[in-house]
Amino acid sequence: MSSAANSDVDPRLLRSRARLLDAAAALLKSGGLEAITVEAVTRQSGVAKTTLYRHFDNIVDLRAATVELLLPSVIEAPAPGPxxxxxxxxxxxxxxxxxxxxxxxxxxxxxxxxxxxxxxxxxxxxxxxxxxxxxxxxxxxxxxxxxxxxxxxxxxxxxxxxxxxxxxxxxxxxxxxxxxxxxxxxxxxxxxxxxxxxx
CATH class of the missing domain: 1.10.357 (Tetracycline Repressor; domain 2)
Incomplete structure (x- = not known):
């Protein structure tokens, strides 16, 4: 999202999305992808299911967004040489x-x-x-x-x-x-x- 788009978004939506992703990331780290369920994420985040579905169409989208958030940065290529x-x-x-x-x-x-x-x-x-x-x-x-x-x-x-x-x-x-x-x-x-x- 661009900064202009961010300024038009309700801050409550940004906070609820962040809470959902934080909860999903914690579940991923502790229990793997299968631990990320709608019930587990809403319970851990304190965000309602209806709000979760405003942000993510389904559990696959939520899992993908969580993994994307945690992806490591690009590994630096070695310096020129043989x-x-x-x-x-x-x-x-x-x-x-x-x-x-x-x-x-x-x-x-x-x-x-x-x-x-x-x-x-x-x-x-x-x-x-x-x-x-x-x-x-x-x-x-x-x-x-x-x-x-x-x-x-x-x-x-x-x-x-x-x-x-x-x-x-x-x-x-x-x-x-x-x-x-x-x-x-x-x-x-x-x-x-x-x-x-x-x-």
Missing amino acids: LRDRLITLLDRQAAAIREASLQVAVLAWLATGAEQDAPALTALRQQLIDRYRVPFDQVIETAEARAVLGDLDVIAAMSQLLGPLIFTELIGIGRVTPADTVRIVDDFLYARTRDRGR
Whole structure:
């Protein structure tokens, strides 16, 4: 909402929306997405159901707005340098972000397996999450050096190959991704890409 639009909105509506989102965020952190129900949010926030439905069409919209509120900021791309070093640094940062904010993993799992795949709020949130993850990869992979080494590469496919092991490890709880793991993931990725190109 723009500041002009905000000035036209009843402050009570802004407060009730904030209370609903605060309650939903607390429920999300303590019990996961399934803990966010209309009953639980209205009980915890003290806001009536009718007011909740003025702000959110359904529970999916409320969950999506809550997750959007808690999304981490975009991870900073590594400084210019050799492609391998930049990819390793980027994966180290991603691994740290996943460790520190398990919400990211929960969100990724929900978006990947959610029953409401076609809900507009969920579709928008999924795209926003992809865009946030994509920014630093674009900054590393869309360079002349990267194109020379990797060829014409789909950034989303590269993200899947590089982030997949990090997310999978965290999702199933088989341990922590170490710096040695990120080096191996990057080296395997680069080897496969250069081998496919006959280098």
